[in-house]
Amino acid sequence: MNDFAIEADGLRRTYRSRTGWLRPQIKEVDAVKGVTFTVGKGELFGLLGPNGAGKTTTIKMLNTLLIPTAGTARIFGHDVVRETREVRRRIGYVFGGDRGLYERLSALDNLRYFAELYGVPAREQKARIGELLDLVNLTGRENERVEGYSRGMRQRLHIARGLLHRPEVLFLDEPSIGVDPVAARDLRRTVADLAATGTTVLLTTHYMAEADELCDRIAVIAGGQLRALGTPAQLKRHAExxxxxxxxxxxxxxxxxxxxxxxxxxxxxxxxxxxxxxxxxxxxxxxxxxxxxxxxxxxxxxxxxxxxxxPTLEDAYVAIVAGAGAEVAA
Structure with a gap:
């Protein structure tokens, strides 16, 4: 048994589109071009890159939502294509934005519903939901309708939802997007507390300070390819x-x-x-x-x-992405 929670080996994803009507042509676009990396158990791993770099496509291949065109991926040794059920039992997925919650229900009712959906035993649900409300700092607000929540509160509820079934790996896809600075700070604290419990976290973000503060290691992806991999301190050397x-x-x-x-x-x-x-x-x-x-x-x-x-990590990121010939999102 190895010590890797996530293994990606030569991951590639190609999309095909059809253009034209009288003389249709098939166009292929490589969103991810042979990405390889590993994430250790309990590691907080960052995946950075400009818009369209292939970050979300990579995550979706790792969490079984997309089938790789080529290459392999494993979660705790289980292949994401051949052992989909085993993989899904071990992962949680939280994405940025307002989707995925029932706004007219309270936070408590949302978590009860998803606990049933994720197969959390009835006798464990009350205690588990209480633990998660404490973790994401929503205790005392759980009976309020989600429609009255701020964006930061919704994102923390998203994290609680993704943790209901005690996943060993949690994918966080830009969880702080559109969140105000105070709420983003609370989210960072929640993610840090989560990693401290031993959960493996793969985080994508556009905020360099967030990645610098939280991540043990960071991979920079641009143009569908891995351009740099290392600790925040190691990546900063690209701008020395x-x-x-x-x-x-x-x-x-x-x-x-x-x-x-x-x-x-x-x-x-x-x-x-x-x-x-x-x-x-x-x-x-x-x-x-x-x-x-x-x-x-x-x-x-x-x-x-x-x-x-x-120079900061953000400056190093700009240097890496610019060196790859990709535009950096302003």
Whole structure:
């Protein structure tokens, strides 16, 4: 018996689409192109990548929702295609968004319903639901209708639902998407507490600070391929040879971003809205100071704070994805 909770070996998923009517053509798109990695028992493993990179497709192959076109995957040694029932007994799946709960029912009634659906013995349901309400910090709010819950509360209820049958592996697919910062902090605490109990967690997220804080190891996937794998500290080395400049701005458009990307020495650019402002983050080679050229490219745009800082995991992620020739979502 090995020590791996998840094993992916050469996973590939190809989609076929038909175009045209009079002269139809079959088009093939490779969403995942031979991904290989392992996750240890009790590990909190992050899977990062831009939109369309293949993260959710990979998770769906691992949790039996999609059949791989090629390659193999195993959960605690059980093949996801040949031993689907054994795999499903051992996994839970939580996805971001508002789907998957009955809004007119209370949280308690939702958990009772799903406990029956997941085959939790009747004599164990009350105690198990109580444990999970404590874990996700919803004790005292369990009799309220879900339609009155905030998005963060719904996401914590999603996690409780996914844990009802005591899965050995929990897949969390962008659980904090659209959640406010305070609720996201509570979610991170819940996930950390969960991992501390020995549950293996595979987490996808767009939030680098979340991955840096929570994950033991991180895999970066872009263009359907694995581009980097290691601890957060190891991945940060991808940006060690870079300068990073952050510029607060108001009204930066796509043309300005393209102009900044074309400056000699620039290796990565992201633009993120922060309240009423924007933050333009520019990475450059360590021996080239591009700050004056960037400011000149932004001439006519109202600017605020301009600062240089040490590279972070997010900067390393930008370097890895940009090196793969993929666009980084702003």
């Amino acid at each position: 040879d870079r300068r990073v400049v952050e510029i607060e701005a108001y009204g930066v458009g796509d043309d300005a971003v393209r102009t900044v990307r074309e400056i000699a020495g620039v290796r990565g650019v992201t633009l993120e809205p922060v309240g009423a402002a924007q933050v333009l983050t520019v990475q450059s080679e360590s021996d080239i100071d591009v700050q004056s050229d960037v400011l000149a490219a932004l001439n006519g745009i109202r600017l605020g704070r301009v600062s240089a800082r040490q």
